[in-house]
Amino acid sequence: MIKEKILVIGASGQIGVELTLALRKIYGNASVVASDLREENELLKGTGPYVSLDVMNKEMLHVQVIRQNITQIYLLAAILSATGEKNPNLAWSLNMQSLLNVLDIAKEEKIHKVYWPSSIAVFGPTSPKKDCPQQTVIEPITVYGISKYAGEFWCNYYHQRWGLDVRSIRYPGLISYKSAPGGGTTDYAVEIFHEALEEKKYDCFLQEDTYLPMMYMPDAIKATLELMEAPAEKITIRTSYNISGMSFSPKEIAAEIKKHIPEFIISYKPDYRQQIANSWPQSIDDSVARKDWGWKEDFDLSAMTKDMLENL
Numbered sequence: 001m002i003k004e005k006i007l008v009i010g011a012s013g014q015i016g017v018e019l020t021l022a023l024r025k026i027y028g029n030a031s032v033v034a035s036d037l038r039e040e041n042e043l044l045k046g047t048g049p050y051v052s053l054d055v056m057n058k059e060m061l062h063v064q065v066i067r068q069n070i071t072q073i074y075l076l077a078a079i080l081s082a083t084g085e086k087n088p089n090l091a092w093s094l095n096m097q098s099l100l101n102v103l104d105i106a107k108e109e110k111i112h113k114v115y116w117p118s119s120i121a122v123f124g125p126t127s128p129k130k131d132c133p134q135q136t137v138i139e140p141i142t143v144y145g146i147s148k149y150a151g152e153f154w155c156n157y158y159h160q161r162w163g164l165d166v167r168s169i170r171y172p173g174l175i176s177y178k179s180a181p182g183g184g185t186t187d188y189a190v191e192i193f194h195e196a197l198e199e200k201k202y203d204c205f206l207q208e209d210t211y212l213p214m215m216y217m218p219d220a221i222k223a224t225l226e227l228m229e230a231p232a233e234k235i236t237i238r239t240s241y242n243i244s245g246m247s248f249s250p251k252e253i254a255a256e257i258k259k260h261i262p263e264f265i266i267s268y269k270p271d272y273r274q275q276i277a278n279s280w281p282q283s284i285d286d287s288v289a290r291k292d293w294g295w296k297e298d299f300d301l302s303a304m305t306k307d308m309l310e311n312l
């Protein structure tokens with residue numbers, strides 16, 4: 001059996017911390033190298049190797065891949081939707097160049113597998129709002145969405161042209177308690193839990209009836225690992241898979257939190273992120289992921305809310 005050695009890029013971020021810990025459980029601590037531009041996350045300290053790495057520096061990335069005998073790469077570094085609108089050039093540059101650097105090195109070094117996440121942000125106002133299908137009209141309005149959509153086609157290109165085994169999921173908004181979100185439009189669904197526990201009130205930056213596709217982090221980690229473990233012949237989508245967990249509005253999540261914290265109050269002050277949220281679908285059709293590699297979520301809104309409040 002081939003011994004895999006995995007490099008996680010962007011390991012100190014919201015997904016990176018939990019994904020690195022999950023990969024270390026499967027492959028062993030020494031076989032998963034965490035890396036990031038910022039300092040090592042507290043939860044990763046002492047659990048395995050960490051290197052400081054700027055993914056934009058292709059030479060340094062290449063050196064690390066060779067030096068550490070890397071066989072799989074998980075690329076999580078990105079600028080998300082809300083932060084991206086504040087600096088579109090930077091978001092385009094990081095989101096695109098990081099992927100091209102990784103794909104190029106992966107091709108050259110014959111890396112076994114690459115993972116790179118896309119997002120529901122690829123969809124735009126002309127995509128279907130309900131049960132948005134895998135293949136549909138895709139006209140994103142954010143720089144983040146444009147970069148993810150272009151990235152999906154680069155993944156497909158490297159697979160078709162050079163046989164690179166690169167796999168991807170269009171994550172919905174992710175909700176977690178271990179590490180903080182990094183500047184997305186769906187971040188309200190994490191902030192609300194912290195504010196509910198600390199202040200018993202929350203001023204939401206989206207309107208009460210804004211439905212968005214969401215997912216609890218344990219489901220996102222499960223989906224990622226299942227996709228990456230699936231036999232290559234089961235993978236029919238080489239752009240990026242739709243996956244779905246749940247769909248709710250700020251009003252609905254507030255009502256769910258109120259069941260546990262009756263004095264909790266929510267108010268609404270929509271800002272520039274409302275327009276981004278309005279452009280995305282409210283729910284996602286993930287039947288292709290279910291058929292190809294058996295995807296099924298574990299958490300609905302009520303189970304996720306209970307677990308978040310118990311763990312925070």
Ligand code: NAD
Pocket residue numbers: 009010011012013014015016035036037038053054055056075076077078079080094117118119120170171172173174175180181182183184186
């Ligand atoms: P995050 O912002 O929390 O983490 C990204 C990490 O990348 C950070 O720790 C950051 O320091 C690091 N990074 C930034 N620039 C870097 C560079 N030049 N070199 C090395 N590291 C660098 O983001 P996240 O929420 O963990 O998202 C991870 C991936 O998942 C991204 O591609 C994102 O688009 C995608 N995604 C996330 C969500 C979500 O709700 N969190 C939803 C859909 C898709």
Ligand code: SER
Pocket residue numbers: 080081082118119120121144171172173174183184185186187
């Ligand atoms: N959660 C992410 C964002 O809001 C979706 O990709 O940007």
